[in-house]
Amino acid sequence: MFYREAGIFKTSYASDQALFRIPLDRLFVIGVVAAAYLVVPFVGDQYWLGSILLPSLILSIAALGLNILTGYCGQVSLGTGAFMAAGAFMAYKFASNITWLPIPVVIVLGGLCAAAIGVAFGLPSLRIKGFYLAVTTLAAQFFLLWLFQKIPWFVNYSIAGVPTAPPREIFGILVTGAEASPAARYLFVLTFAVVLALVAANLVRGRIGRTWMAIRDMDIAAELIGIKPLNTKLSAFAVSSFYCGVAGALWSFCYINTVEASAFDIFRSFMVLFMVIVGGLGSILGSFLGAFFIFLLPIGLNNAVTTFGLPIATETITYIEFMVFGALIVFFLIVEPHGLARLWQIVKEKLRLWPFPY
Amino acid sequence: MAEAETLNAPEVGGAVQRTFGEPVLTLENIGLGFGGVKAIDGVSFEVRRGEIMAIIGPNGAGKSSMLNCINGFYKPQVGTITFKGRTMPAMDPHFAASNGIARTFQNIALFRGMSTLDNLMTGRVLKMKRGFFWQALHWGPAQKEELENRAYVEHVIDFLEIQAIRRTPVGRLPYGLQKRVELGRALAMEPEILLLDEPMAGMNVEEKQDMSRFILEVNEEFGTTIVLIEHDMGVVMDISDHVVVLDYGRKIADGTPDEVRANQQVIDAYLGVSHD
Ligand SMILES: Nc1ncnc2c1ncn2[C@@H]1O[C@H](COP(=O)(O)OP(=O)(O)O)[C@@H](O)[C@H]1O
Ligand SMILES: [Mg+2]
Numbered sequence: 001m002f003y004r005e006a007g008i009f010k011t012s013y014a015s016d017q018a019l020f021r022i023p024l025d026r027l028f029v030i031g032v033v034a035a036a037y038l039v040v041p042f043v044g045d046q047y048w049l050g051s052i053l054l055p056s057l058i059l060s061i062a063a064l065g066l067n068i069l070t071g072y073c074g075q076v077s078l079g080t081g082a083f084m085a086a087g088a089f090m091a092y093k094f095a096s097n098i099t100w101l102p103i104p105v106v107i108v109l110g111g112l113c114a115a116a117i118g119v120a121f122g123l124p125s126l127r128i129k130g131f132y133l134a135v136t137t138l139a140a141q142f143f144l145l146w147l148f149q150k151i152p153w154f155v156n157y158s159i160a161g162v163p164t165a166p167p168r169e170i171f172g173i174l175v176t177g178a179e180a181s182p183a184a185r186y187l188f189v190l191t192f193a194v195v196l197a198l199v200a201a202n203l204v205r206g207r208i209g210r211t212w213m214a215i216r217d218m219d220i221a222a223e224l225i226g227i228k229p230l231n232t233k234l235s236a237f238a239v240s241s242f243y244c245g246v247a248g249a250l251w252s253f254c255y256i257n258t259v260e261a262s263a264f265d266i267f268r269s270f271m272v273l274f275m276v277i278v279g280g281l282g283s284i285l286g287s288f289l290g291a292f293f294i295f296l297l298p299i300g301l302n303n304a305v306t307t308f309g310l311p312i313a314t315e316t317i318t319y320i321e322f323m324v325f326g327a328l329i330v331f332f333l334i335v336e337p338h339g340l341a342r343l344w345q346i347v348k349e350k351l352r353l354w355p356f357p358y
Numbered sequence: 359m360a361e362a363e364t365l366n367a368p369e370v371g372g373a374v375q376r377t378f379g380e381p382v383l384t385l386e387n388i389g390l391g392f393g394g395v396k397a398i399d400g401v402s403f404e405v406r407r408g409e410i411m412a413i414i415g416p417n418g419a420g421k422s423s424m425l426n427c428i429n430g431f432y433k434p435q436v437g438t439i440t441f442k443g444r445t446m447p448a449m450d451p452h453f454a455a456s457n458g459i460a461r462t463f464q465n466i467a468l469f470r471g472m473s474t475l476d477n478l479m480t481g482r483v484l485k486m487k488r489g490f491f492w493q494a495l496h497w498g499p500a501q502k503e504e505l506e507n508r509a510y511v512e513h514v515i516d517f518l519e520i521q522a523i524r525r526t527p528v529g530r531l532p533y534g535l536q537k538r539v540e541l542g543r544a545l546a547m548e549p550e551i552l553l554l555d556e557p558m559a560g561m562n563v564e565e566k567q568d569m570s571r572f573i574l575e576v577n578e579e580f581g582t583t584i585v586l587i588e589h590d591m592g593v594v595m596d597i598s599d600h601v602v603v604l605d606y607g608r609k610i611a612d613g614t615p616d617e618v619r620a621n622q623q624v625i626d627a628y629l630g631v632s633h634d
Contacts, residue, residue: 013505013508013509013512014501014505017501017504017505017508019496199494202493202494202495202496203493203494205496206493206496206500206504207479207483207486207488207493207504208490208493210472210476210479210480210483211480211483213469213471213472213476213480214469214472214480214483216469216471217468217469217470217471217472218467218468218469218470220431220467221463221467221468221469222469222480223451223452224429224430224431224451224454224455224461225455225460225480225481225483225484225543225547226451226452226455226456226483226484226547227480227483228452235490282471
């Protein structure tokens with residue numbers, strides 16, 4: 001079977017606008033999603049489902065969110081952690097105070113609250129750009145986390161200050177909290193990831209996505225075409241923060257099972273930023289590749305050391321990790337700003353020419 | 359009249375005289391300064407519906423600034439602009455865009471990371487109304503709207519003969535093609551008035567001929583009013599119906615190509631040191 005677009009004649013603009021313009025691409029993605037639903041939950045053990053795939057998928061959602069804002073709309077943000085925290089804490093408020101709310105609704109409401117907060121912190125983006133905007137979002141990061149830690153209302157005045165995620169069911173199966181099975185939690189998170197990825201892909205190939213990219217590439221020309229810079233930037237902040245908020249809520253409800261600000265500190269923000277850079281700015285697929293890569297890299301390094309019995313101290317491994325991260329970031333920023341997604345595309349282009357490269 | 363006729367018009371005759379309707383755009387006593395520098399100093403002129411108007415003048419004469427005032431990117435400190443029955447001290451960019459003023463830039467201002475197709479589709483944002491919900495689904499009304507606008511954009515792509523670069527990110531295109539894509543993006547807006555800032559600068563002879571042909575065809579087929587800035591006097595005299603000459607921010611002549619060519623002040627200020 002050849003990977004080609006030649007010979008596939010689009011007979012309508014509709015098929016030319018389709019999500020995957022090469023049938024094999026579509027088959028591939030459908031295959032991956034089908035396997036993720038039908039195979040992985042049965043073959044994956046507790047560790048793979050609960051400690052590898054689950055967090056990687058949640059971070060993919062956060063990376064998607066940041067990629068919409070930074071990769072597509074060109075607005076740098078270091079406040080990802082704070083928007084994740086907003087989603088987690090507000091979802092907790094909804095879940096604990098309106099106990100009959102279905103859990104997907106709770107998660108979405110958490111995301112919507114994060115979106116509102118994101119819009120508020122996105123307001124300065126009309127006036128300031130680049131480095132200065134990054135500093136503003138950094139302020140959001142510290143201010144919001146401080147708020148969530150200092151105001152007991154957010155944790156329902158719990159004495160310990162770290163409430164556990166409430167257990168909730170779908171169709172009688174627990175999907176959140178510590179008691180839920182890893183497979184159930186994994187499927188719950190996977191569904192969010194698939195739906196949100198689809199929505200993001202739809203948004204970026206339509207009018208809204210084009211206004212984001214126009215603002216990113218040349219804001220003056222965009223304005224003279226009739227695009228309103230403020231509305232456009234705020235819509236990117238809203239959608240981005242919604243994704244981050246959903247990711248934060250899922251992180252608390254399905255992965256760490258507690259609602260605590262320390263899970264969403266500045267390191268989380270940087271981690272997601274690295275994912276976006278390594279995965280590929282302005283790429284949906286890249287958000288997933290980057291998230292899995294950055295999350296798995298330290299685990300892989302650790303495993304390699306133990307498997308081969310290398311005499312390396314744990315601290316040294318941590319240093320190696322930092323060095324590898326640093327080198328990767330520099331490599332991708334300078335050599336391949338479109339990240340892993342672009343490398344994947346190059347492989348595909350080679351495939352398209354194979355077996356006659358000339 | 360056929361454009362070939364106009365293009366090949368002999369030296370003596372210039373463009374065949376055409377008559378035009380009411381003014382679509384009136385600029386009255388426009389004054390614009392940057393700090394101490396006066397970029398435009400009390401300039402008035404009218405643009406008539408359906409005409410091709412050229413603004414000429416030496417570098418720094420204030421030509422680009424004039425276009426920037428027309429589509430609201432610059433706000434003149436003095437004077438008024440009348441458009442669509444409204445007399446305003448300055449144009450609002452959104453009002454200009456949504457009422458059919460489109461433009462290209464002296465230094466290409468394309469969306470470099472986007473494909474040719476996406477650049478042109480972006481020119482259609484004001485024609486697309488479907489909200490967030492349908493966009494997120496990319497289905498139903500949103501898809502229908504997308505396809506309708508795609509059809510229009512394909513029409514522009516065919517017209518400009520840029521089918522082959524539909525999917526190419528415009529940052530990778532050579533200069534001449536970028537200029538053409540930028541014209542395409544402006545045409546995708548279905549403009550009533552098209553402002554072109556040096557559309558042929560840096561082009562070779564064939565590229566200039568192509569561009570002249572596109573400009574004449576747009577004017578003829580769609581009745582689009584065109585205001586262009588151009589340095590190549592041969593092109594200007596060939597394709598324009600109306601020429602305004604600026605020098606040091608002041609208007610020194612305004613009339614048909616023949617009248618302007620005969621104007622002594624113009625000969626002194628501009629044609630005497632012509633680029634040709
Ligand atoms: N944004 C700006 N800031 C400061 N000065 C400007 C600006 N735009 C134009 N000018 C000045 O206005 C004058 C006219 O410029 P411009 O309109 O670009 O001339 P032209 O297009 O005829 O070559 C020049 O002296 C230029 O330096
Ligand atoms: Mg100029």
